[in-house]
Amino acid sequence: MKEFFMKTYFSRRQVLSYSAAAIASTGFNAQAQSPTKIIFGFTAVTDFASIFVGCEEGFFKKRGLDVEPKFIPLNPSIPAAIQSDSLHIGGPTASVYLQAIDGGLDHVVVAGGGMTDKSLTGVGLVARAGSGIRTAQDCIGKKIGVPGFGAYLHVTFRAWLKINKVDPAKVNFVETSFPQHADLIRGGSIDAVVTGDPFMGRILSSGAGYVASYYTTFLPDGMPTILYTARRDWATKNAASVKAFQEGVIEAANFIKKPANNTKVREHIGKYIKLPPEILNTMQISPPGPVIVEKQLTYWVDMMNDQKMLKASPTVANLLFK
Template sequence: MTPLFPRSHAPALRRRTVLAGALAAAAALPLRAQGSSTKIVFGYTAVTDFATLFVAKEEGYFGKRGLDVEPKFIPLNPSIPAAVQSDSLQMGGPTPSVYLQSVDGGLDHVVVGGGGTTAKNMTGVGLVARAGSGIKNAQDCLGKKIGVPGLGAYLHVTFRAWLKANGVDAAKVSFVEASFPQHGDLLRGGSLDAVVTADPFMARILSSGAGSVVSYYTTFQPDGMPTILYTARRDWAQKNMAAVKAFREATVEAAAFINNPKNNAKVREHLGKYIKLPPEVLATIQIGPPGPLINEKQLTYWVDMMKEQNMLKSPVNVAQLIAK
């Protein structure tokens, strides 16, 4: 019987077969097992919406997938896209409105996942007025100076939508950009009449007596809309497809951990490490439902809201904005 391959070719064939098998096996292993570790500096702001990031880091979900993720605090959310563009951050968590504005402005960034989501029962975000400001409802905001943790960011955009829904022209309200940690001091000092803020900073303001809640205004939104998007430059994501997939898988695992009531204390411990909260504050704040996977419908919701506020100049193809 004639051999399929000449005997003189057999050793080379065996070597190629072994090599091919080794390459296939290596491709199936996690990144770290292959002797590599992808470094990702991730920009976050001091809110609970980044719980999946913190849990994935502290529970080792990134590490076991060969990712060396370094969470880096960024005071103002609108600063994140520029830092991602410059490669100071490889990934970051802008709010949907900040992200879409950056894309509209020419940055080629994609969504790799999501942080927190909206929920009707969430009272961790609100309009908090300074004592003596006279602000009791939406109409009272006219002519007032109101602090927001980022012009064009989530709280600013949703607050303007709430004002409109209550018959108030947002153009007649003076908005001042101020980071979350400044809110209490600016109210106490009288620099602002009110702030659009979130826990844990809202809880601190209320406990200190510096202000009172006028409205937990975000409850007008439907459930399940993303409050934070995890993003990266498109070229970086394309060059690091395995890392993007591993990052997403790690945050999905973190979301499952967060959703298990048995892990509540541990989740709050991880939050406290990164947003610097004392145990007594951690025990009281709400943690929104995690939403690690983002779809076109969710992005379209934000596009429509921003178009209504004339915040986008160009058409947006949401299908092209989600990393595969």
């Protein structure tokens, strides 16, 4: 009887022990397999297509990432949001990023969004109907809206003015977010905007403005318009997640490049930047450039040095997270 009791006692203890271990193991695996949260900051342009596609097609999720796109109205505010940890990764333009580095922030480039392409006509100087603006010279003394001081469109437009012998200091620039462009042109409070689709298309279709110049055609092809960046300390601490993010962006870029996926890509873009079907079907999408190399960043450093926008030239190789 005593022998039976002892066998039963130890048998029950073993069952309880195994059960506890199983529960602990299950809990640990569930915790280990829970996706890593990444809050990503974007502005309302198609250059972020690889993020939208990566989220909607599950390219991030299957790599254990929960990427949450967060709309940011003005591009120059993205580095500050990354620095404060409101964003883990964000998409500043190359010029905004380089100014943030110049200002002392230690951020690194982990991937890239859209790239320049001379065949695209989705970006330009859109003038108010009746303003008479047709050339760079016509911009002198005029009030021109740009979606962020120091951002891509502002810096490239300044470069275009200089190429055409116009001092950018003679133009009155006003910082205005993309969604405001149509109303500001229609209301007459500004003379022109440097803008892009889908907002450019809305202005043109309403008759409130016209394209004075597709000025970005002076840019070489293959230069990044948007960089995906993070704080260096965060990227180093979360290196495995950054690598998974990079892989997801590359897979999304390959998806975008396939013509058969065109309809899906446009639907995914429309979901995040709230576009109606009639605009979605006609807009141009920047080619994706998921991998950034030194030559591409050096191009922007040189342009910004020419405009005296940097106090010192950064060591470009140190800016790329590897």
